[in-house]
Amino acid sequence: MTVSSNVQSTRQVHQCPANGCDAIINKKFLMCFTHWRMVPRALQLRVYATYRRGQENQGIGAASDEYVEAMAEAIRIVNEQIRAAGA
Numbered sequence: 001m002t003v004s005s006n007v008q009s010t011r012q013v014h015q016c017p018a019n020g021c022d023a024i025i026n027k028k029f030l031m032c033f034t035h036w037r038m039v040p041r042a043l044q045l046r047v048y049a050t051y052r053r054g055q056e057n058q059g060i061g062a063a064s065d066e067y068v069e070a071m072a073e074a075i076r077i078v079n080e081q082i083r084a085a086g087a
């Protein structure tokens with residue numbers, strides 16, 4: 001995965017959706033690297049497989065239902081682990 005240098009536009013970034021995380025990341029990435037690593041590999045692959053190139057620039061509805069589902073599951077799993085860790 002390459003890191004985009006196009007971070008001038010603030011619209012290209014968002015906050016990591018994990019509970020209590022204030023990392024600001026490129027919209028290309030679902031969550032910060034620390035939290036992304038907590039997502040099981042199979043689910044990571046599902047997110048990649050359902051991602052549509054450029055969907056983050058096309059507003060809500062551009063992403064497939066499968067992507068939204070995989071994304072929600074990834075966020076849920078990460079937040080469960082954060083809770084389990086007592087953070």
Ligand SMILES: [Zn+2]
Nearest residue numbers: 016021032035
């Ligand atoms: Zn995070």
